[in-house]
Each structure stands twice: as structure tokens, then as C-alpha cells.
Amino acid sequence: METYLKQPMPDMPQMRGMSCMYQMMDMQSMYKMMQGMYLMMNMQSMYQIMSMQNMYPMMDMKGNMYGMPQMLEMQSMNPMRCMRNDVNVENDDSVRLPIPMLVRLEQLSPNQIQISYDMDVDVRLGMKSTNYWIKDTMNVIPEGIATLGMNDSVNAGNSLTNSNVKIDSKNGSARTFILTFNQVIPRGAEYMLIICYVTVKGAPPYSGDNGMATFTGR
Structure with a gap:
């Protein structure tokens, strides 16, 4: 027993007194504490990386979600957007006329x-008649002589027809025309005439399109 206390391990330096033992215990405690801090730093770094990776798809999704309604709103605000399925705009020679x-x-x-x-x-x-549209600029649901509401875009299904208007050339003119509706234009109602496809x-x-003009019934 006396020999072991004097030389406990051949490769380990002999500790001198209780102070050496306390120092060794303090060093071991500090080492464990440093290991814990290092582990926490690694976990925090991994959390930040995962958070950033999760942010990118969320940002992209948000951009797409907000972008689509904005695109759809801009198109619906354009009353001049005339569309025909039987005409290829890219090959339309009329752009040169x-x-x-x-x-x-x-x-x-x-x-x-x-x-x-x-x-x-x-x-x-x-x-x-189907080359003309009357837009109600005051009501969502068209009233009076209107064929589309204030938030609607022109299409083949909401144009004027022969059942609600008769269009004649004025004195044989190829420039001036008279539109006669089958009902009275309401006084004070605000409308927009839109014309498309005329060459x-x-x-x-x-x-x-061929332009548009607003007018108020009187």
C-alpha cells in the first residue's frame, strides 16, 4: 500500500499533496464545461443553417403567391385587352397597316x-355589333345598356349583339356610325365604349383594340 501511494501509475506523474488533486479535478471540470459549450455552439450553428434553408422555399412561395394575384389584377384592369382564338398575333400582317x-x-x-x-x-x-362592348364603370354587375361590369375584361361572351343594338353607317360614311340601343340609356349612368377588331x-x-371612350347618359 505504501508503495502504491508513492508510485500509483508508472506513466503518470506523482501528485504532491491535496492541492495537486484539486487542480486536476478543476481541469477536468473545465474540460467538460468546454465540451458542453462546443456542443451547444455546434447545435446553434446547425439550427441557423436549417432555419435559413427553410426560409428560402418560404420566400419563393410567398413571392409566387403574391405575384400571381398581382398579375391577374393588372390584366383585369386593362379593359382594352381584346383576345381572339382564331388570330395569331405574331403572324398578323395587319400590324404593318x-x-x-x-x-x-x-x-x-x-x-x-x-x-x-x-x-x-x-x-x-x-x-x-360583336366588335363593340359597353362597360359599366359604376357597378360590378352591369346595368342599363352595359354588357360587362366595372371589374370585368372584354371577351367574346360579353360583347354587344344584334339583340341589343343596331349599328348603321351615317349617310353611307365609312368613318361615322350610329349605335341604336333597344332601351333608353339611363340618365346619369357612366359607361365606357370599347371597340376591337375593326380594320x-x-x-x-x-x-x-380600336380605342375606348367614356360617356354619361343624359
């Missing part, structure tokens, strides 16, 4: 308005 544009609108009578283009048009297209005579099909 002058496009007639609406330049004047006035109300002639309780159920008539007169419109004028800036040039002569194909009279057949100028008198075609000059002999031009190929046109898939765009």
Missing part, C-alpha cells in the same frame, strides 16, 4: 350614340 382608332363619341338621343374613327374603316366590321378595308384580321 394603319389601325383605325376611335376619336369621337356623342349621344344623339335617349337611345342613340354616334361614333367616329380617325380614318375610313371596313364598313362591314364597323357595323358588326381598314382589305386588311387581314386584327386582334387588337
